[in-house]
Amino acid sequence: GAVVSQHPSRVICKSGTSVKIECRSLDFQATTMFWYRQFPKKSLMLMATSNEGSKATYEQGVEKDKFLINHASLTLSTLTVTSAHPEDSSFYICSASAPGGGNQPQHFGDGTRLSIL
Amino acid sequence: GQQLNQSPQSMFIQEGEDVSMNCTSSSIFNTWLWYKQDPGEGPVLLIALYKAGELTSNGRLTAQFGITRKDSFLNISASIPSDVGIYFCAGQEGGTSYGKLTFGQGTILTVHP
Numbered sequence: 138g139a140v141v142s143q144h145p146s147r148v149i150c151k152s153g154t155s156v157k158i159e160c161r162s163l164d165f166q167a168t169t170m171f172w173y174r175q176f177p178k179k180s181l182m183l184m185a186t187s188n189e190g191s192k193a194t195y196e197q198g199v200e201k202d203k204f205l206i207n208h209a210s211l212t213l214s215t216l217t218v219t220s221a222h223p224e225d226s227s228f229y230i231c232s233a234s235a236p237g238g239g240n241q242p243q244h245f246g247d248g249t250r251l252s253i254l
Numbered sequence: 255g256q257q258l259n260q261s262p263q264s265m266f267i268q269e270g271e272d273v274s275m276n277c278t279s280s281s282i283f284n285t286w287l288w289y290k291q292d293p294g295e296g297p298v299l300l301i302a303l304y305k306a307g308e309l310t311s312n313g314r315l316t317a318q319f320g321i322t323r324k325d326s327f328l329n330i331s332a333s334i335p336s337d338v339g340i341y342f343c344a345g346q347e348g349g350t351s352y353g354k355l356t357f358g359q360g361t362i363l364t365v366h367p
Contacts, residue, residue, distance in 0.1 A: 141296075178362070248294070
């Protein structure tokens with residue numbers, strides 16, 4: 138089945154640091170990838186839709202300059218949390234849909250636990 | 255925006271019991287999905303439903319896409335300890351591969367041996 142890889146799995150860094158998270162589709166090309174944020178024991182909240190070769194589409198309330206998304210190839214999307222602060226600490230998860238006809242379900246990476254000190 | 259109401263929020267059951275959870279929506283979705291998430295990991299797809307009325311099984315799991323396209327349920331039969339986790343329903347908009355997902359609040363399942 139479709140495999141989505143996310144790296145790193147965990148990051149601990151000082152306040153003010155910028156952190157880059159990678160999301161790769163390993164066995165398929167993904168024109169579109171999605172970035173989610175999840176708080177403990179809560180549901181996934183869509184942050185943005187990452188489109189290969191074009192600008193990402195951000196959900197209402199998500200700061201574009203804070204969460205930079207780059208989707209430079211059909212297998213890689215990156216999320217950069219710029220000048221991270223403790224309130225940015227969270228679990229970040231990406232997903233991608235395999236191409237093909239019909240409604241292909243999204244497959245998720247294993248997430249990145251971001252802790253800002 | 256669209257909202258999904260998932261219930262129950264949590265369940266505490268004995269090993270061997272059957273489990274049922276459901277999701278309802280105020281609007282129509284073209285696809286319903288059920289995911290399971292273990293602590294510290296991303297959600298894993300359990301079942302995908304594409305047609306209203308569709309009933310699909312995956313081992314001990316059975317899910318149905320409601321006729322009105324506004325609801326879905328997931329049943330787990332003969333639960334085992336490894337069924338522990340958070341179960342999410344998700345509705346997908348539109349008929350393309352790139353429809354956004356709306357998630358339910360999740361059902362936390364605890365199974366006592």
